[in-house]
Amino acid sequence: MTKGKFGIHGGQFVPETLMNAINEFEEAYNKYKDDPEFVAELDTLMREYAGRPSLLYYAEKMTKDLGGAKIYLKREDLNHTGSHKLNNCLGQCLLAKKMGKTRVIAETGAGQHGVATATVAALLGLECEIFMGKEDTIRQALNVYRMKLLGAKVNAVETGTMTLKDAVNEAMREWTNRVSDTHYVLGSVMGPHPFPTVVRDFQSVIGKEIKSQMLEKEGRLPDVVMACVGGGSNAMGAFYEFIKDENVKLIGCEAAGLGADTPKTAATIATGTLGIFHGMKSYFCQNEYGQIAPVYSISAGLDYPGIGPEHANLADTGRASYVPVTDEEAVNAFEYLSRTEGIIPAIESAHAVAHCMKIAPTMDKDKIIVVNLSGRGDKDVAAIARYRGEDLHD
Amino acid sequence: MTDIKSAFQNGKAFIPFVTAGDPDLETTEKLLIEMSKNGADIIEIGIPFSDPIAEGVVIQEADLRSLSAGTTTDKIFDMVKRIRPQIDAALAVMTYMNPIFVYGTEKFMAKCQECGISAVIVPDTPYEEKHELTDYSGKYGIDVISLIAPTSHERIKMIAKEAEGFVYCVSSMGVTGVRSEITTDVGEMVRLVKSVKDIPCAIGFGISTPEQAKKMSESADGVIVGSAIVKIVAKYGKDCIKPVCDYVNSMKEAIS
Numbered sequence: 046m047t048k049g050k051f052g053i054h055g056g057q058f059v060p061e062t063l064m065n066a067i068n069e070f071e072e073a074y075n076k077y078k079d080d081p082e083f084v085a086e087l088d089t090l091m092r093e094y095a096g097r098p099s100l101l102y103y104a105e106k107m108t109k110d111l112g113g114a115k116i117y118l119k120r121e122d123l124n125h126t127g128s129h130k131l132n133n134c135l136g137q138c139l140l141a142k143k144m145g146k147t148r149v150i151a152e153t154g155a156g157q158h159g160v161a162t163a164t165v166a167a168l169l170g171l172e173c174e175i176f177m178g179k180e181d182t183i184r185q186a187l188n189v190y191r192m193k194l195l196g197a198k199v200n201a202v203e204t205g206t207m208t209l210k211d212a213v214n215e216a217m218r219e220w221t222n223r224v225s226d227t228h229y230v231l232g233s234v235m236g237p238h239p240f241p242t243v244v245r246d247f248q249s250v251i252g253k254e255i256k257s258q259m260l261e262k263e264g265r266l267p268d269v270v271m272a273c274v275g276g277g278s279n280a281m282g283a284f285y286e287f288i289k290d291e292n293v294k295l296i297g298c299e300a301a302g303l304g305a306d307t308p309k310t311a312a313t314i315a316t317g318t319l320g321i322f323h324g325m326k327s328y329f330c331q332n333e334y335g336q337i338a339p340v341y342s343i344s345a346g347l348d349y350p351g352i353g354p355e356h357a358n359l360a361d362t363g364r365a366s367y368v369p370v371t372d373e374e375a376v377n378a379f380e381y382l383s384r385t386e387g388i389i390p391a392i393e394s395a396h397a398v399a400h401c402m403k404i405a406p407t408m409d410k411d412k413i414i415v416v417n418l419s420g421r422g423d424k425d426v427a428a429i430a431r432y433r434g435e436d437l438h439d
Numbered sequence: 440m441t442d443i444k445s446a447f448q449n450g451k452a453f454i455p456f457v458t459a460g461d462p463d464l465e466t467t468e469k470l471l472i473e474m475s476k477n478g479a480d481i482i483e484i485g486i487p488f489s490d491p492i493a494e495g496v497v498i499q500e501a502d503l504r505s506l507s508a509g510t511t512t513d514k515i516f517d518m519v520k521r522i523r524p525q526i527d528a529a530l531a532v533m534t535y536m537n538p539i540f541v542y543g544t545e546k547f548m549a550k551c552q553e554c555g556i557s558a559v560i561v562p563d564t565p566y567e568e569k570h571e572l573t574d575y576s577g578k579y580g581i582d583v584i585s586l587i588a589p590t591s592h593e594r595i596k597m598i599a600k601e602a603e604g605f606v607y608c609v610s611s612m613g614v615t616g617v618r619s620e621i622t623t624d625v626g627e628m629v630r631l632v633k634s635v636k637d638i639p640c641a642i643g644f645g646i647s648t649p650e651q652a653k654k655m656s657e658s659a660d661g662v663i664v665g666s667a668i669v670k671i672v673a674k675y676g677k678d679c680i681k682p683v684c685d686y687v688n689s690m691k692e693a694i695s
Contacts, residue, residue, distance in 0.1 A: 224612070
């Protein structure tokens with residue numbers, strides 16, 4: 046009776062206490078996803094509130110500088126709240142409201158999903174509580190204050206590695222504690238079914254827009270679509286529309302931290318093994334006894350020991366490839382894009398920019414790469430300054 | 440050496456939980472032997488997990504202490520196998536799906552059988568996913584214990600029909616941990632189970648005092664206590680054997 050499988054991955058590995066809640070969520074999703082009123086309401090919010098469609102921008106200077114493939118940037122950083130996370134939050138919070146829930150909770154790593162959830166909660170009049178690893182509340186202090194401004198309560202999680210994984214643990218624990226009036230707005234294409242499917246669907250607007258914008262601008266599909274991958278929501282959103290277009294190469298860029306061959310890494314496909322955790326069967330960074338590894342990346346949003354089950358399956362089937370990108374490469378790309386195009390990317394998105402910088406020069410000039418620029422980098426400026434040895438604090 | 444079924448034939452069953460390797464495996468070894476002598480009918484041995492999402496802070500910290508001390512699944516199995524002849528109580532292991540899956544589910548079940556462990560309790564593996572365990576457990580005679588929760592409602596009968604060993608009735612919302620009050624109608628949960636299957640029901644989550652245990656035992660066949668015991672272990676460390684045994688004794692007495 047397993048549901049929500051992607052190849053061998055996925056499933057619903059959660060405590061019995063939550064089973065009725067996730068079944069109820071699945072039923073609500075199936076009921077509303079094609080409901081004309083719901084679709085119209087979400088569509089209006091996406092246009093009028095989030096600012097969609099986001100631009101597909103031809104990065105001409107970067108293209109000429111790298112001297113190879115033509116590079117387009119999908120500007121999810123221009124969404125309201127500064128990242129792609131809002132797409133999913135609008136969808137899930139609207140659903141939560143339809144389900145009669147009055148309170149939402151969410152985990153956050155870099156704070157982008159927390160900010161997006163707090164934003165939509167404010168808009169729709171929902172009570173909101175965010176769980177964030179204590180380490181991340183320090184790395185992303187600005188986003189913590191932003192969430193508070195938006196009326197959310199922020200809980201600093203002091204267990205485990207005090208990062209994204211622990212924030213998910215704590216949000217799940219809180220959900221088992223108070224499920225009747227509360228919806229857990231999971232922020233990535235991970236966790237138990239139906240979350241990987243629901244989040245993918247709400248994020249798939251990214252790929253749909255890329256496709257139509259690309260057809261309009263170039264009259265053809267791109268050769269490569271690439272995005273950074275932690276849990277994998279912006280990548281899945283960008284990839285999904287192109288899975289059937291087999292000539293479009295899909296590349297996910299994982300956070301390698303200090304290097305995929307060091308213990309200070311979060312590159313799940315490169316270094317992980319099959320496991321069952323956080324509600325899903327997928328790949329995880331872990332030891333031989335199934336203890337989850339304390340992963341590391343400069344990017345709080347990619348600092349996660351697992352990956353969404355649909356990505357794990359795309360990796361198994363070879364439909365998408367996943368590459369590790371180090372802290373140093375990502376910081377270089379962060380600075381490069383700022384200087385070259387006047388766009389400061391989120392350090393998460395900079396992982397994809399870094400890999401683009403590697404492959405674009407090796408490709409012919411008539412090839413086209415789309416990089417999903419999942420978020421803006423204002424939140425990272427202080428951390429990057431510190432990485433470069435400057436004593437700058439938020 | 441008792442099995443699950445006969446563990447419920449000595450009046451109401453008292454089922455204590457300990458995290459293996461907290462503070463070290465030598466202490467766990469003594470605890471298993473002595474708790475069995477002092478009224479434990481089934482002992483739940485917790486195999487620590489780095490990210491125990493169904494546990495409250497007391498057992499989370501115990502898992503961390505144990506893992507930091509170098510405890511591994513193999514070391515736990517080795518210890519249990521060695522001392523099994525000295526333990527009268529039935530044994531169950533409680534852990535999460537990942538430590539079992541990564542160990543190799545079939546190998547894990549075979550090891551349980553080899554060590555005289557009768558059942559596994561896996562709180563993050565609900566009815567819909569239990570095949571991950573039952574595909575291998577039957578061959579080695581291991582019961583996969585089903586949990587039902589205050590939110591289970593119409594799912595209870597479906598779960599009970601396929602339940603093995605005993606049914607673990609989760610008395611409270613949320614994670615494991617001591618609670619001052621339990622408001623769930625556990626009697627109703629037990630009635631629903633028994634309406635479809637003649638199987639023992641044990642109540643856990645939140646129980647700490649003899650009074651609570653006595654009250655809970657009136658509606659069920661057994662009482663499970665975890666965090667209250669782990670708290671004693673945390674307080675006394677290696678010297679926890681006597682205080683834990685006194686506690687186990689008082690709990691068994693309260694429900695007898």
